[in-house]
Structures are given as structure tokens and as C-alpha cells.
Amino acid sequence: MRWTTRSDLTAQLNKLWNSGKMLSAAVTGRSLFPLSLSARGPAAAELPSNMALVQEWIADLEAHSKKRDGAGYLVEYRHVNNRIVGENSLPAAIVVETEDDALCLIGKRKAAALFAATVQKIEAVLPPLLSLAAAKPLEILANAEEFDKYLKICLWLLEHPNPDIYLREIPLAGIDSKFIESRRYFIAAMLDLLLPPEAVNRECPPGKCFSQRYGFKTAPSLVRLRLPKGCGLFPPGVADVSLTAAEFARTEIPCSRVYVTENLTNFLALPADEESLIIWGAGYGFDSLKDAAWLGARKIYYWGDLDTHGFAILSEFRSHFPDASSIMMDEATLKAHRELCVREEAPASRLPANLTAAEASLCAALLNNEYGDHLRLEQERIGIEWVRRELAKTAAAG
Helix, strand or coil: CCCCCHHHHHHHHHHHHHCCHHHHHHHHCCCCCCEEECCCCCCHHHHHHHHHHHHHHHHHHHHCCHHHHCCCEEEEEEEEEECCCEEEEEEEEEEECCHHHHHHHHCCHHHHHHHHHHHHHHHHHCHHHHHHHHHCHHHHHHCHHHHHHHHHHHHHHHHCCCCCCCHHHCCCCCCCHHHHHHCHHHHHHHHHHHCCHHHCCCCCCHHHHHHHHCCCCCCCCEEEEECCCCCCCCCCCCCEEEEEHHHHHHCCCCCCEEEEECCHHHHHHCCCCCCEEEEECCCCCCHHHHCCHHHHHCEEEEECCECHHHHHHHHHHHHHCCCCEECCCCHHHHHHCHHHCEECCCCCCCCCCCCCHHHHHHHHHHHCCCCCCCEEECHHHCCHHHHHHHHHHHHHCC
């Protein structure tokens, strides 16, 4: 028989606990108790052939009820008449009178006390965080043991908004950058509630850009370069260098051509000459290059994967360098290496904006699978002789 058991009752209460509603009610003052739990018992027609089982079921419920244990649930009864077995009292409802009764049933008294103590700290130190405690009580509870640290971080940032130091430099005993970085989502939820609007850069998501979001310093972007032969700006023999974005912007490198490639292997393998600067682009995002005004006087070539995302990156690159040309991102290169193509697993959904007519036509054909199912030619698969020939064409063009 599938009648409600003690485990069914605790499962209902555990579900309520796991939803956070029980703890949230402790913050908002909106009591959930007394609470009636769902209970299913025998129908009158089941009694004649199951009286022994019914009596065992009732005895088991009563044996662990508040009447016997002093805490827990109460069993409320209804009278049922059956012409064979006569009138009987059967459980009609299971009622949990108080929150403490519920906590006893599911073994959460200690956890609830810890949450209550944490809420008291919040109310005493930073009352605006009570709304977070009501909205995300289980998250507050999960971090309760270290909540004093969170309060210190919040108080310090309230006193020092947009601090312009590295996380490593926060002068709080027992709190280091690893602690903050590993808990950045939770800390961000608090800071977003507490800090004034001008102290939160909401364009920077806390997961990837926690430091930028709250005005901390970040490690500078680096630009990796392969210098033209005989460049003269660095000691002899130095050909592969990395500069910060600021250093790159103010270091005009003597060259007439600039090749930007997103693949590290290609960056390392591209043939060097006296007129060519080679830059590792490393995919989406070219903020580290955009402030180098001197690049505008050079002929710039971008080389990416020949697929829909490669064209999307090219489009983004042209938002910074509108006159840039693509290289080896054309139909002839695709057809010459058709047997080396692979499948693009997550193609772009639309045609990028900043493409030439030929590039747009080829990208549209890839989007429409005109050359095959989500075709992709990775740049490192292109034969080195083909690469050298194409580079020679750009050099001859001046």
C-alpha cells in the first residue's frame, strides 16, 4: 500500500528546506507554520481487508509524533464508517506546528542556529545585506563560518571604493587574493548591494572581471611580437618579445607590413623579413592593439581560421583597424585545402558586418553549408608553401 510514511513527511520538509523558504521566512518574519503536510491514507473501502496493516501504519506514525517525542508533527484524525468494520479513526492530516518542530524532524536545528547567528551579524554590521539573506539564504548559510571575513571585505570597500590597488594588496589580516577570487560571485552579490553606482562597473561581469568591476588594478594586457629582421630597437638576437599594451602603443616599430594571426603555431612559423612585424592576436579582443596609433600608417593583414567565427573575429578586428586586409581567408585557399577541412562544431549564427564583398559571400556560403556540413579550415592546416607564396604576394604589393 502506498500510504504516507515518516520518510515521506521528512522528504516534504527537506524539500522546503532545500528551497531556502524556511530560512528566508526567518529573515522576513513571514512564518510558514503551522504547516499541513500532504498525507495519503487508506480509503474506507480498503479497511476490511487491510485492518492489520492500517493499525501498523497508524502506530508507526504516532510512535514518532510530537505527542510521543515532544517535537515533530501532530496527527489529526477523521472518522470513517464502513459497514463491515464499523467506525474507525484514520489520519486525516499531518501538521507541523512550529519551525523548531520541522527542524527537529529533518535534523537542521544546528544549521538554522548558525544561519540565525549570521543574520544577527548582518543586521548589526551591514543591514542592507538582509535582503540578500532573504533572497539567498542557503548561500549565506554555506558561507556562514567565514562570514566575518566577508563583512570585513565589504566594510573596507565601502571606505575605499575604486581602490586602484591589486587584490593582493588589500590590507586585511587573514584575507588574501585567493580567498576573494575563489568566492568572487558571492562577494560580488554583496558588493553590488552595498556600493554606490559609481563604484561598480556593471559592464564587467564578476566571474571574468571581478577586479575591473570594483576598481582594482589588473595585470596589464600583453602583446606578443616577432620583430622584423634587423629591427634595431632591441639587442641583437632578440626577435620574440612581449610588451604591455601601453608599451606597445608608444613603441613605434620600424616596418611596412603587419601580420596578425590568432594561432600561436602560425605566429611562430611565419617567415620573417626586414619589413614585417608579426603579432599574435589570440582570438577575439584586440584592445591591446587599438591604442597603437602608429599602426595606422602600416599595411595590416589579418589571418584567422577560415570558418564563420574566423570571419567574425576579422569583423571585430576591422572595428579597430578598418583598412586591414585578410590573407588566406578566401575561396581559392578553401578549395585548395578542401580535404583538410574539419567540422565547425558551433558555427556563428549570422553574417558579420565588417567584411568585403568576397569575404561576405564566402562566409554566407559557409553559413549555408554550400561547401559541406559546417565546414572549417583551420589556419595551421594550410600548407607552408602556400603560406609563403601568399606572403610573397603581399610583399610584392608593397
